Amino acid sequence: MSRGKHARRRANRNRATLEGEVAALTAQLVRERKRLDQARAGARRADTAQARLTAETAAAARVMAPVEAEATQTAAAVGPACTVLTEAARELARCDARLSRAAGRSADPARLRTALNTGVRAHLDSVHRSAPLEYHHAAFRRRRGVDTPLCRTLNVGGWIPPEIAGTDHDRIAAHMASRAGEHTRAALWCWAVPPWMGLPDGTDAPGRRTALGATTTGAPDLPDGEFGGRLRAGAVVGTPWRHRPLVALPEDAVDLAYWYRRSAWTQNWHPHTRPVPFWLGDEHAHGFPRSQPLPPGTDRRLPFPAVIVVFESGWQLPARHPDPPDTRAPTGLLYARGHGPTTPPLEQPLYRLAPGTRRDELATPLELVDRYGATVEGLIFTADPDGHPTDEFAWCLAIHHPWGLPLGRITIPASRRATHWTTAIDNTLAGVCLAHFHPTATSTGSPGADPSSANAEPHARDDADVHVLDIAATSPTTGSHRTPAHAAGRAAHLRRATWRYQPVGPGRQHRRWTWVRATIVGGRASSRSTVYRLTDT
Structure with a gap:
């Protein structure tokens, strides 16, 4: 019995050990x-x-x-x-x-x-450059017959507000020393239109004004109060004539929104509204205007009272009356413009202009658009208190020099019903209203801060929040780009993009608008994006 009991105990111990293992x-x-x-x-x-x-x-x-x-x-x-x-x-x-x-x-x-x-050719100066100044004056008097001019008379009419008297030297000096990036009323007035351009009066370039549907003259008309905007730290587009970087990023929308809002503010167009920047990539920036129009009566609502839609690469607005090839105007404009990254005082570009130049002799922004064309870098849309888009919108035009450098950026307030490109504007507006956007983390404030907090003061908010299109939610991929068999026998052609109100969600009980990309019917789709051109029709 004892041997059997011990055997069972060993067996239990072995089993416990095995179970543990x-x-x-x-x-x-x-x-x-x-x-x-x-x-x-x-x-x-x-x-x-x-x-x-x-x-x-x-x-x-x-x-x-x-x-x-x-x-x-x-x-x-x-x-x-x-x-x-x-x-x-x-x-x-x-x-x-x-x-x-x-x-x-x-x-x-x-x-x-x-x-x-x-x-051996040599140029020997009549007076060595190290000689005293009196010798240079004597040589100039001997060659020209007059004394050396020690100052240059500059006519500032047209470059300062007309209400400033010619004897008010202090105010004139304040305007002459103003720079493009400053927020004083002198700087806002003087740099509302770049000084190498003429002041518009509403009668310049009438054909272009009619095509754009412009509703303001474009001349400075400062509202009461302060501008209230600010350029973000480390801005890439630091001046209105600074070129955009080769690789465009959503952060660029913040810089462009500042300059275009500043131009709109100086024209007293919605001065108390700050547009929220939205960013559209190439595919949608050039695909939305080509889409099929929405059915009449479709409910469209903007998420904010004002929205500025910045395109990754802008629409092209071709020239209507190009300059002849032998004109010297492009050279003078580029010389007066100077370097793109710098913000000189007003007197510097005025000194670069030819002596005796009057501002009414210079071409206005829209006249330069007629000569050299422009790039539509974005659009500003407005809405009523319920979010319904209003008829008022604005063009954001970058006027480019024939050699490729920007001459300035101008906001052109316009009417959607009056412009010649109503369909393209309405289609882009529909994309902003119906597409899905999400804010991106481009804030220059402290990490983790919520710039849209309701407790933040308006002047303390950071303008560096850009809403980027949610491509997956707006235009989901549908799979193969091949067209169905019923397209056989027809020549390959482009089927325009369109908005489709389709069921979504669990049980497909809900519906939402989805943007269907353009498709090559009868052939293969091409991934090459084409720039949208605004042509007169």
Whole structure:
């Protein structure tokens, strides 16, 4: 009996030991399976990131390919000229060395005369630059017959408010010293229209005004009170004539919203409303205006009282009456404009203009648009207290120099019913009203702060919150780009994008508007985006 009892005890101990080992192995197996699942999830995330990186690299290559091709062509065209200039510089250095040897301390006048007669060209100033100022004045008087002018008379009429008297030197000096980025009333008035452009009066470029549906003259008409805006720290577009970066980012919408709101404020157009910046990528910026119009009576509501929609790459507004090729106007405009990143005082661009220039002789912004065209960088939409869009909107135009640099940015308040491009404007407005946007984290404030908090003061809010289109919710991918079989036998053609009111959600009990991309019927879809051009029809 004792032997049987001890055997059962050993068996129980062995069974308990085995059960403990099985439990330990089971726990270890669970841990290994968990690690395996984590490794698989990490692999999936890595594959997704790799695919996204590949897609972004391909997109960047497509964007940079034309730029690289143009740069290569430019380098090929500039190469021979650089070679000629290099050879000319070497020849000049050789001549300078020969002249230095001929005119050294040990050289006599005969050697210098011989060197000059043998073909060494030299320009000898009548007065050395290190000579006293009296010698320069005497030389100028001997050549010109008059004394050296010590100052230049500048006619400031048209560049300062007309109510300022010509004898009020203090106020004139304040306006002449104002800069584009300042918020004084002098700076806001003087830089409402760039000083190298004429002041509009409502009668300039009548054809362009009619096509745009302009509702203001464009001349400075400052409202009462302060402007209240501010340019974010580290702004890329730091001046109204600064070019946009090659790689556009949603943060650029903040800078552009500041300058275009400032232009609208100086025209007394919705001065107490601050537009909220929205960002549209290339596909939707150029696809929305080409879409099928919404059915009449569709309920559209803007999420804010005013919205500025900034395009990743703007619409093209071609020139109507280009300058002749031999005109000198582009050179004078670019010289008066100066460097893009700097904000000089008003007197500097006025000094760069030709002496005796009057402002009424300069081309107004819309006349320059007629000559050189413009880029529609965005649109400003307004809404009533219920969110219904009003008839008032504004064009955000960047006027470009023929050599590619911006001359200025101007807001043109207009009417949707009066413009020639009502369909394109209404389609873009429909995209803003019906599409899904989400704010992006571009705030320059403290991390984690909510700039849209109801407790924040209006002047303390950060304007660097940009609403970016939610592509997945607005225009979900529908799969293959191939067209159905019923399209066979027809020539390939483009089916315009459209808005579709389709059921969504659990049980498909709800409906929402979804933007259906343009499709190539009878062929393959192309991923190449085309720039939208506003043409007179």
